Amino acid sequence: EAGVVQSPRYKIIEKKQPVAFWCNPISGHNTLYWYRQNLGQGPELLIRYENEEAVDDSQLPKDRFSAERLKGVDSTLKIQPAELGDSAVYLCASSPDREGEQFFGPGTRLTVL
């Protein structure tokens, strides 16, 4: 069974540029999560989807971050414009439901110069 797929694995951009990350969850998983992990810290939830509905986006900086999960399958997280402080690893995870084990992708390491 294929795991959570994320692309790209690495991205280097200059500040003020836009960037987008893509995630394809495990087939059949209704719940999808985007996390941000700063160096030396644990992941922090940015947004959670149940099917195509964003049910928890309280930690998403809405002035520059946006996300979508069209058709309740794969998802895109966008930052526009990027700031130096956005440098981090962006992790996508999925689970069968809101209480199930979360399966994480390998993450996208973003460096903003």
Added chain:
Amino acid sequence: DAKTTQPNSMESNEEEPVHLPCNHSTISGTDYIHWYRQLPSQGPEYVIHGLTSNVNNRMASLAIAEDRKSSTLILHRATLRDAAVYYCILRVLYNFNKFYFGSGTKLNVKP
């Protein structure tokens, strides 16, 4: 608001047991305790979880204190492949089952 606290790092010898502690003094009665681990350049992976009783699976054991304010992840025989960052997490039921990760314990296993 840190919900879990863990030592920054621990060291173990290969083939010996490892006890990874976690404090979660603000836990509520409906919060689950989860443990995940993260190998270098990978996303976290599930290890074990529990609510009140001690739990065992093929990877590890979870010992939960009677007052639930602390827990211990037990690796019975550490191998070099167990070297990772171990996260103690509270899953908060009242907040949409949200995961609150701590900073994790980096486990180093010596051959």
